[in-house]
Amino acid sequence: MHAKKSRNLFTKFLAIILSATVAFVGLSIPAGAATVDATGVKLKFDEDATVQIIRQTNSSAGKAVNDIVVYRNVATISGLVIDAVIETLAITNGATVDKFDGGGAVADKEVFETDLDTSGAQSVTFKFSFYEGGSYTAVNTGTLVTLQNVFINSYDLDTSGGSNQFTQFSGFQSYTLSTNTTLSVSNPSGNLVQFVNNFSGANYTTTSGAYTKGRVQVKYDYLSTVTIKHGTDNAGSGGTNFYGLEFGVGFPWTEGSNTISTTSTSNNFNSPPVAGDDTLNVAPNVARELTKFDFGTYSDPDNNPWANIQITTLPSNGVLEYLSGSTWVPVTLNQIISYSDLDAGKLRYTPNSGATSDSVGFKVGDGLTSSVAAYSLAITVVPTAQQITFANPNAKAPSQTFPSGAVASSGLTVSLVSNTTGICTVSGLDITTVAVGTCSITSTQPGNSTFAAAIAVTQEFPVSTLTSQTITFNNPGSKSTGATFASGATASSGLTVTLTSLTPSICTVSGLSITTLSTAGTCQIRASQAGNGSIAPASNVNQSFLVSAPSLTSQTITFSPPADQLLSASTLTVAPTATSGLTVSLSSSTQSICTVSSFTITFVSAGNCTITASQAGDSTYSAAQNVVRTFAITVGQNNSTPSGGGSRAMSPIVGPANGTTTATIPKILHPEVIAVGIPTLCLVDSATGRCGNTVTVAGVGNWTLNPNGSVTFVALTAFFGTATVTLRASDALGAIDEEPITVIVLAPGIGGDQVDTEASKSKETNNRTAVVLDDLELGSGEICLVNLQSSLCAIAPLAVPNQGKWEILSDGSVKFTPSPRFVGVSKAQLRISSVGGKTTLIPLSVKVTKRPPVTVTIGNFIDGSPVITAAIAARIRLFMRTYSDYRTIECIGFTEGPTVLSTDRWLSRQRAVNACNYVTKNLKQKLFVSGFRSSQERSVASSVRRVTITLRD
Numbered sequence: 001m002h003a004k005k006s007r008n009l010f011t012k013f014l015a016i017i018l019s020a021t022v023a024f025v026g027l028s029i030p031a032g033a034a035t036v037d038a039t040g041v042k043l044k045f046d047e048d049a050t051v052q053i054i055r056q057t058n059s060s061a062g063k064a065v066n067d068i069v070v071y072r073n074v075a076t077i078s079g080l081v082i083d084a085v086i087e088t089l090a091i092t093n094g095a096t097v098d099k100f101d102g103g104g105a106v107a108d109k110e111v112f113e114t115d116l117d118t119s120g121a122q123s124v125t126f127k128f129s130f131y132e133g134g135s136y137t138a139v140n141t142g143t144l145v146t147l148q149n150v151f152i153n154s155y156d157l158d159t160s161g162g163s164n165q166f167t168q169f170s171g172f173q174s175y176t177l178s179t180n181t182t183l184s185v186s187n188p189s190g191n192l193v194q195f196v197n198n199f200s201g202a203n204y205t206t207t208s209g210a211y212t213k214g215r216v217q218v219k220y221d222y223l224s225t226v227t228i229k230h231g232t233d234n235a236g237s238g239g240t241n242f243y244g245l246e247f248g249v250g251f252p253w254t255e256g257s258n259t260i261s262t263t264s265t266s267n268n269f270n271s272p273p274v275a276g277d278d279t280l281n282v283a284p285n286v287a288r289e290l291t292k293f294d295f296g297t298y299s300d301p302d303n304n305p306w307a308n309i310q311i312t313t314l315p316s317n318g319v320l321e322y323l324s325g326s327t328w329v330p331v332t333l334n335q336i337i338s339y340s341d342l343d344a345g346k347l348r349y350t351p352n353s354g355a356t357s358d359s360v361g362f363k364v365g366d367g368l369t370s371s372v373a374a375y376s377l378a379i380t381v382v383p384t385a386q387q388i389t390f391a392n393p394n395a396k397a398p399s400q401t402f403p404s405g406a407v408a409s410s411g412l413t414v415s416l417v418s419n420t421t422g423i424c425t426v427s428g429l430d431i432t433t434v435a436v437g438t439c440s441i442t443s444t445q446p447g448n449s450t451f452a453a454a455i456a457v458t459q460e461f462p463v464s465t466l467t468s469q470t471i472t473f474n475n476p477g478s479k480s481t482g483a484t485f486a487s488g489a490t491a492s493s494g495l496t497v498t499l500t501s502l503t504p505s506i507c508t509v510s511g512l513s514i515t516t517l518s519t520a521g522t523c524q525i526r527a528s529q530a531g532n533g534s535i536a537p538a539s540n541v542n543q544s545f546l547v548s549a550p551s552l553t554s555q556t557i558t559f560s561p562p563a564d565q566l567l568s569a570s571t572l573t574v575a576p577t578a579t580s581g582l583t584v585s586l587s588s589s590t591q592s593i594c595t596v597s598s599f600t601i602t603f604v605s606a607g608n609c610t611i612t613a614s615q616a617g618d619s620t621y622s623a624a625q626n627v628v629r630t631f632a633i634t635v636g637q638n639n640s641t642p643s644g645g646g647s648r649a650m651s652p653i654v655g656p657a658n659g660t661t662t663a664t665i666p667k668i669l670h671p672e673v674i675a676v677g678i679p680t681l682c683l684v685d686s687a688t689g690r691c692g693n694t695v696t697v698a699g700v701g702n703w704t705l706n707p708n709g710s711v712t713f714v715a716l717t718a719f720f721g722t723a724t725v726t727l728r729a730s731d732a733l734g735a736i737d738e739e740p741i742t743v744i745v746l747a748p749g750i751g752g753d754q755v756d757t758e759a760s761k762s763k764e765t766n767n768r769t770a771v772v773l774d775d776l777e778l779g780s781g782e783i784c785l786v787n788l789q790s791s792l793c794a795i796a797p798l799a800v801p802n803q804g805k806w807e808i809l810s811d812g813s814v815k816f817t818p819s820p821r822f823v824g825v826s827k828a829q830l831r832i833s834s835v836g837g838k839t840t841l842i843p844l845s846v847k848v849t850k851r852p853p854v855t856v857t858i859g860n861f862i863d864g865s866p867v868i869t870a871a872i873a874a875r876i877r878l879f880m881r882t883y884s885d886y887r888t889i890e891c892i893g894f895t896e897g898p899t900v901l902s903t904d905r906w907l908s909r910q911r912a913v914n915a916c917n918y919v920t921k922n923l924k925q926k927l928f929v930s931g932f933r934s935s936q937e938r939s940v941a942s943s944v945r946r947v948t949i950t951l952r953d
Contacts, residue, residue, distance in 0.1 A: 034132065034502050034526075035146040035340040036077040038223075042248035043074040043084065044110035047101040053085075053138065062088055062100030069100070070136055078504040081133025082145060086112075086126050089227065095122035104242045112245040116230055118238035120163060123231025130224060134530070134537075137437040140422035143460070146305075146340070150223045153250035156210035157183060157195065158202035162236020166196035168229060171304040173221050173367060176264045178212040178253055190905065191269045191302045196233065207256040217250060221367045222305050222339075268931045271905060272371050273300040275364040279378045281447040283385030287321075287350040289455055292342055293444070295362055296375050304366035308338045312374040313361025318351040320360060325520035326478075326548035336365070344522060345544075351381045372935055382452050386410035390443045390457045393431065395468030395536045401432040406443045410451040417442050423463055433463045438537075464536030469493035473527040473541040476514065480550045484515040491529040491538055500526045506547055516547045523547050552622035555580035559613040564632040565603065567843065572601045576613045580621040587612050592740075592845060593633060603633050604827075604845050606722045607742070634722065681709060684726040684738070695725050703741075713743045783808065786829035786841070793831050800826055806844065816846045820885070823848055850953045854883050858915075859946035866893070866910035868918050872947075876915065879949065880923055886951035889925075891916040891932040894946045908934030915947040927951075 049072045056064035071084040091097065096117040103115035116124055129136075129144065136142030154167040169175070170191050177183060182199040195216040204210040220226075230243045253260045275296030282288045292298075298306045311331050314320060321328040322337065323346040331337075337347055351358060358379040363370040390406035406414040406429060416426040424439035425432050431441060440460045447453040462468075473489040489497040489512055499509040507516045507523035514525060522544055529538040559576035576584040576599070586596045594609035595602045601611060608630055615624040682691035683705050695703040701715040703725045713723060724742045784793040785806050797807035803826040804818035814830055830842040856879040858872050868876070893911030895904045912932035919925050930952070 034080055035148060035343075036080055036082075037149060037504075038075070038077060038147040038247075039149040040249065041075050041077055042110070042246070043082070045071050045074060045084065045101065045112035045245075046109050048109070049073065050101075053136075060100055062086065063097040064088060065091055067100075068139070073133060074130075076133075077147075078502075079500040079509065080145070080502075082147075083131045083133050083136055083142075085129045085131060085136050085142070087129075088124070089127050090123075090125040090229075092124075092231070093122040094119070095124055095231070097124055098240060103244075108244075110246075114230060114243045114245070116241045116243060118160075118163065118232045118241060120236070120238050121232065121234035122238065123229050125227060125229040127225065127227045135438045138422040138435050141420045141435075141437045143438065143440065144224050147223045148221060150220045150247060151217055151249050152220070153215065153217045153246055153248070154195070155215050155244070155251070156204050157197045157214040157216070158204050158209075159197060159200070159236065160232055160241050161239035163232035163238045164197045164235050165232055165241065166194055167216055168192045168194045169218050171220070171270065171302045171366070171368070172218040172267050174219050174264050174266050176217040176219075176262050178215065178260045178262050180209075180213055180260055181215075182209070182213045183216055187269050187909075191271055193267065193269050209255060211251050212253055212255050212260040215253070222307055224305055227303075266931070267368060268933055270304070270366070270368040270933075271301040272369045272935065273298060273304065273306070273364050273366045274371055274373070275299075275362075275375050277376045277378065279380070281380050281382045281449075281452045282349065282351055283452040284351055284355070284381050284383070285353060286385050286452075287348045288452065289345045290342070290347045290349055290377075291345070291456065292339070293456060294377055295342075295364065298364055300366050302366070304368070306339050306364060307367035308336050308365040308370075309342065310363040310365060310370050311335050311337065311360065312363055313359065313376075315349065315358045315360050315379070317355035317358040318349055318379070320347070320349050322347055323522065326522075326546045327520075344524070346522070349379065351379070356381050369933075380449075382447065382450055384410070384451050386412070386445060386447065386451045386454045388414055388443050388445055388454045388457045390414070390441075390459055392459045392539045392541075393461045394470050394539055395462045395464055395466075396433050396439075397465055398433050398435055398463055401430055404429050404431050404441065404443070406457075408445040408451075408454055410445070410447070410454075412445055412448065412451060414443050414445050417444070419458070436463055436465070439463050459539075461539040462531075462537040464531070466531060466534055466536035467493075468536050469495070469529060469531065469538045471497055471527050471529055471538045471541045473497070473525075473543060475543045476545050478546045478548065479516050479523070481516050481518050481520060481547055482550075484513055487512050487514050487525070487527070489527040489541075493529065493531075493535045493538075495529050495532065495535065498528050498530070500528065502526055502542075520548045521546075552617060553580070553620055555582070555615060555617065555621045555624045557584055557613050557615055557624045557627045559584070559627040559629055561629050562601075562611075562631045564634065565609075567603050567606050567633050570603055572603075574599050574601065574611075576627070578615045578624055580615065580617075580624075582615050582618065582621060584613050584615050587614070592847060605843050606633055607724065609633050680729065681705060682728050683711070684728050686726070691728055697723065697725075711741055713741075715743075783830070783832050785814070786831050788827060788829065798828060800828070804846075804848075814844060816844070818846075818848045823850055851886075853950050853952045854886070855948060855950045857946055857948045859944065861911060861945040861947070863896075863945065864907065866907055866914050868914050873918060873922075876918055876949070877923065880919060880925060883951050884925070886953060887928060888930050888952040889916055889919055889927040890930045890950045890952075892935055892948045892950075893932070894935050894944055894948070896944050905934045911945075911947045915949055919949070 051070040051072065052061035053068040053070055054066060055061040056067055061067045061069050065088055067088045069086050071086070073081050074084045075082045098115035098117050100114060101112055103113035114124070130147055131142040132145055157165045157167060159165065168188070170193065175193070182197060182202060183195045184198040186194045188194045197214060202214065204214045228245065232238050232241060253262055275298050278294055278296045280294050292306070295309055311320065312334065314331065314333055320331040322331050322335070328348070341347065349360070360377040360379065361374050362377060363374050386409045388406060388408050390404065393402065393404070396402070404416060406416060408414050414429065416429060416431070418424050418426050419440035419442060420438065423433070423435055423437040424441065425434060426441065433439060438460055440458060442456055442458045444456045445454040470492045471489060473487065476485065476487070479485070487499055489499060491497050497512065499512060499514070501507050501509050502524040503522065505517070506519055506521040507514055507525070509525065516523060524542060524544045527541045531537040556579050557576055559574070562572060562574060565572055576586065578584050586599065588594050588596045589610045589612060590608065593605055593607040595604060596611060601609065610628060610630045613627045617623040683693065683695045683703055684691050685695045693705045699716065700719050700723045701713055704712045706712060711727065715723065722742060724740050726738050726740050728738045784795050785798040785808060786793045787798055795808060797805050799805050802819060803822050804816055806814060806816050806828045809815055816826060826846045826848070828844045830844055858875045860871065862869065891912035893908040895908045909932060912934065916929050916932055920927055920929065
């Protein structure tokens, strides 16, 4: 907004300008600190509800560097009062804060409004921190809270005295702009993202762009502390600027009566956090809660807060479990555990009996990305557990020194740390109160070769000159969902206790009653008493208890095993039941063999059909144990009595009459497995999972992978029916394609006819299902493809609209080539008519699925250069020729490290940009660029100066 407008004109022109550099500060938040969801909440900054903590000059606080101002009750979320603390960090190049708050941006006392006088490129920087109501009374005091889902809007970014107004942020998850925006987005330094006006002379109003063209909105998933910078650039002379800062969803995106559409974009300007390896001593056969203290020392180049950990390696000598609702379940590989869940004690480790050591691999995340390196928590199993006893000291007067009384059951010395050094300090095991406020002390004991590490214990108590009081609030014990009960919380003063739910999605409070909701989990309730003019606040008492669903009645499923079926029967209806009377659900785990709808099973091809019956239960019955049934679907059946000598029975399917059946399948092509090098082939033994050149199937026959890539099957004398083996192909990039090969060994007696079919399992790959056609004595017979819609049979290729093309190859096999972008199942039939007039129909079914992402890593960039050399370009061209029909590309650049220089981050990112641009511009590939990022290695070598390109469908 222009600076020279009169105050009367400002009643017409809205100017909420948030020109900001935003960064999270990675502060340590004490155990038990609240995390609340701020969705839909507006934080209200009322200048009449402030407390001046520090004032450097005689003017109002906030106008000088190091001033600190507290805003009381900016919001109450789930019963928890939130205070905001604002510290003035910097004022650059002679800028002057005309008004700290209460400026002329908008007529709204709930918006933080600052008037700033600038002449060119000048700025002011504020730090906002959020605390539990009343806990912050001096520097280094208070209990930080974490706000989830916070929006910040910057409105009316235009010009002032010719200087462009801008906003800079870092560490946010996403930003939103209008489709008619006049803001440019750039990365001026580090990982800051700048939104600056690029329209000369812009002067927006509430009806002409203040809420749209000149607006940006950013979203944070987690927010405890954020730094914000207001300022102008050096394009003009500057002037008096009016800024308004609002935390909330903000105004509608409108210009007058017109609503303007918006676009949201993920923040790609972010460096990954780092931590480090850690160690932990645990006792044998005892579940040990894992906390934030067990996963290294977290830090982040962008000062983003710790958002989560990712489990990259599971323990081999113990069990890692996560509390899901009210049940402990095993952690899965690469599972994400949020910081709030870690802080709530929802992760634990139990060593196996007899284990002496173990380890857990992990990465740390900032909500945008995870650390590049995976770290290790080295676990040592020691003989004995220990625990800390540290009673709450209750209210104390200032300037008192007293023993904490903290002891460990091991006899080892406990360590104390003050989380609020402005209120209290520690020396050894003694605590000294310094000033009025809330003192927070954490006690730890790391253990040794005999004793396991103890769980840390944190106590908070008031420091006051008033009469002390205590709260009695016993743990309610486990409760069922949907229950309401009295807490029984009382204060020794006789004053009424206040209850606050720290887990409002699990339980709520009303007065002194607690209600559990329908969701199982851990309920956390805080009991507090704020005191009055003569009685000091009481120490808070927190209680946690499990909430679980009421006990359910068990049920069982009855599902009779189906008999083996003929493929020609097409369908089978079954009737599974549950003792509960609830409807049973069926699912097929062999979709290429059979499918299921309700209680009807449809046959797709010959093979073993596996059906699972399940019943999920309801509010009365627990889930039933699944029942799995498997039966065979065969092409023919035994329809006559065997003759003497043990010969096999006649079948309507033609086949060899001799005692041994041999089939050789020509080499299978794998167009998906191309790229770098010649594909490596092997046969998978389903019994052992091993992959080699031979597979022997008991009672069936022997499979052999020949040097030329063909596969030979030799059936045992007594076997006829269907035999299957899996052929696996892999290339130098690590891509894997597996195709089943099925051979039909036909019954004797029709003159030695054999059948060969081939179908495509996934895009452009072939699945051969039988043997040689050379011995067929067709005579006037034929082999053709049947169109399932018209029933016509033709030797020519069969085109299925929008699916693909079936064709009979020269060797008698059948190939399916899918249409571009086709995903789904295509079906046809192969009909073989022999000279004797017998006809065989073989169903063909192909399932085409989306392909997984493919990635190539190309190194040897010139040191300090992002240029795509001829050698690098050649490798990119080879990769793109191999995977030319993918649709989305992402590039990540890497430099040598470790460093934190902005030039290195720029170099990494520019390598990524150049790689993606080479593909989309030089090679003219029509791909959607999903993003490009920067990263660093820990070593110095030409191989780590690289770019990684990932393609997705």
